[in-house]
Amino acid sequence: MTASDVRHAERLATTIYPDSEQASVAVARQIADLIRQRTAEGRMCVLGLATGSTPTRLYEELVRLHQVEGLSFQHVITFNLDEYFPMQPDSLQSYVRFMHEYLFDHIDIPAAQVHIPDGTVPQEQVAEFCRHYEEQIREAGGIDLQILGIGRTGHIGFNEPGSGASSRTRMITLDHITRTDAASDFYGEENVPRRAITMGVGTILEAHEIVLLAWGEGKAAVVKRMVEGEMTDSVPATYLQKHPNVRVILDQAAGAELTRMKSPWLVGSRLNWQDEAQVRKAVTWLARKLQKPILKLTDQEYNEHGLSELLAESGLAYELNIKVFNQLQRTITGWPGGKPNADDSNRPERATPFPKRVLIFSPHPDDDVISMGGTLLRLVDQGHEVHVAYQTSGNIAVFDEEAVRFAEFVAEYDEAFRLDEQPAENLYHRVADFLKNKAPGQVDSEEVQQIKGLIRRGEAKSACRYAGIPDENVHFMDLPFYETGRVRKKPIGPEDIQLTVDLLNKVQPQQIYAAGDLSDPHGTHRVCLAAIFAAVGQLKAQNTAWLQNCWLWLYRGAWQEWDIDQIEMAVPLSPQELTRKRRAIFKHQSQKDRPLFPGADQREFWQRAEDRNRTTAQLYDLLGLPEYEAIEAFVRWHF
Incomplete structure (x- = not known):
């Protein structure tokens, strides 16, 4: 340009x-x-x-x-x-x-x-x-x-x-x-x-x-x-x-x-039409603009909307349409871990090894089920060894009254069964008094932070059990950068990266999922992804053997979705699977009804997730591909 x-x-x-x-x-x-x-x-x-x-x-x-x-x-x-x-x-x-x-x-x-x-x-x-x-x-x-x-x-x-x-x-x-x-x-x-x-x-x-x-x-x-x-x-x-x-x-x-960036052909750019990603971007843009299936686009429509150069290099619209249609069709798979004993040359994931060890990184204790809950459930159902790593405690996203409620429960349970020489009632009074006198925006006491962290940890365990993930495959990393008690976090440090390296070496996954949703308003997703990239970089520099057979997929969460031309793996969900995903999200009760940090969208996270997944499915349908209830989308990050 x-x-x-x-x-x-x-x-x-x-x-x-x-x-x-x-x-x-x-x-x-x-x-x-x-x-x-x-x-x-x-x-x-x-x-x-x-x-x-x-x-x-x-x-x-x-x-x-x-x-x-x-x-x-x-x-x-x-x-x-x-x-x-x-x-x-x-x-x-x-x-x-x-x-x-x-x-x-x-x-x-x-x-x-x-x-x-x-x-x-x-x-x-x-x-x-x-x-x-x-x-x-x-x-x-x-x-x-x-x-x-x-x-x-x-x-x-x-x-x-x-x-x-x-x-x-x-x-x-x-x-x-x-x-x-x-x-x-x-x-x-x-x-x-x-x-x-x-x-x-x-x-x-x-x-x-x-x-x-x-x-x-x-x-x-x-x-x-x-x-x-x-x-x-x-x-x-x-x-x-x-x-x-x-x-x-x-x-x-x-x-x-x-x-x-969005449609460079409209401002006279000389583009490399040998780049398949650029071609896919142009064709899907045109189809969406005209609200037509890809296979119905005509030579005239390409010419009238600034894409005559693409057509000149690619031949007839008919051939170009089929090429891009097939590319999008091949992103769709019901086997996110790879389909065993199948030709995987046109599938987004490898058929072997099967089953795979899968490690799902979740920045907060609910991003896994919000962002890719349907895929997570399918990976478990299809027999893969699924691990989930919760990178932060998420403790600041719990309402104060929830901490009081749990402290009160402990006190009353202790009173009923007399389990401790030091009455838990003292804990309740300390927590209740602190929160009663807490100024707006004041950092929680360490005790309150711990309680709020335990609340979110318990909810994450409950969601994993609902999905069929064994307790020993649930990992709470509590990365130090997050543990300030404040919305503003510390920069990523060597300890954050080392904890990530240690977990990767422990699990040695063949497939990794990580949050690529960088519009998270608090910035936690960006830092968590940086920690993963830095850890993978260290392991690659060390020629780590297991890494040679590992793929990394990026998902997006409640804030936005991948553009259709970017998607490399689309996992369709049936109405029943969408309901199961919703139930997994509901296990995170402290985030139900009204999350503490909803961002610009006031809807609950399950509502955002379902709307996002349905919109992706509708877009595939608009472009002339199979019609599904919902779709979760992923982009592969190449080491």
Whole structure:
């Protein structure tokens, strides 16, 4: 694709990196170069900074550049975009605390050169505080480089839909979607502040240069609106199109909906039509656009929708349609572990060995049954040796009243049977008193965390027993990165990777399933998958023998599904199997009715899962393939 082709569709200069790691490092180096340049000129470097999960890796790299490569922040002045109101600076959710934990406590920036909106200002003084904040930015010479993220509403900073292009630093009321997205940080939407102080859109647009970062599938839709849509106050980020020096930095997932990624043939791209994946993507796109089965697509329809070049290289539509139809048909299998004594040349999984040792990694204690419960049940039914590894305890996702209920049960049981010289009633009173006096967003005591972890562990065991998995094949890893008691976790560490290596060596599976659902709003799925990839990388480097005969399949969960052209194994579910999957999900009673962290979708997890599985089946049906009640989908990750 030429630069002019991209500009035809994209109104903002956009760079797509393979992943957020490479993108974050590249932006950090750009910032470092700017700091060094300003320092050499004897000038201060003024940075506008953002918070949230998006820039954390960027800040980690800046810390590394300071500690390892000697980058000094002595000549840097910073201004943060926003802060909740009211908010104490030492609160767990405070952006003051966030910035110190991720950046300021680890570099040599003078405290007087750090500016963050103050969530403790008396309400009647907020307007004056905002006026003074703007004045401080002007006195510093304006912001040289402003870092931004983007919210699902299209907000930059906390400039919600309706914010004008000339808006200044002010107090605003948070949109319901923004508060829902923040609910996990505050342990429930009811604890999220309704207001915030934010730089205005006009303030942001006065920065000399702006870099906006976005990662993950969850941002793809709003990124498309920002980059390719018209300017509108309903998506404040589109006002960045007014700025002469803006760069949008994405990973591939966040850029997935852009025309150059979704349908590059529409913007004049010269594509490699020998690439079967590209061909499959184009043909399924056309069929979905026209709402027609693949085998009914015509030469004229290919030509009329920008795919004449594909047709010229591939021959008649008839032959092309059959080729792609057969590829999709071969993804469908009722034997996810491989069908014994069968020709597997056109099947997604190998016939041998049979039965297989299967290891299913589940980031939280219910992702296995939510995401691939039907496949799990079928693997057990077909005689495979199935193991499930729960990577984290999931303890923060349990309501406080559940912990009290279980502590009360233990106390009453102990009272009834007098099993312990130390009455369990003491446990009940400690737990009840702590939770009664617990402040919104406060970290649970270690005792409460343990109880909540045991609740989720018991539910996971119950679901596995229902599926027919023996207790000895259920593994609770409790990866250390997760055990902070907070939504914000530690980075993945050597211990997390080693625990994963040890389990893999213990089970020595021939088939692995792992969560590839990177839109998980808490980021746990991303870290858990990184631990698996790192562990497999170590084992591969060691030429581990059993790994040579192991395949790894990625599933997705309650948040989204693989695109039809990506799917490499589709496991159909009958109505009865879908009911069994639902019952397995119901074993996770603490997540029933209303999960603590539902994300943007307020439906229960079983409802999301069934809708997702039915939608996949309907899509196969639309394309002219067999009609099923539901389908679970997988993509193979090649070592």
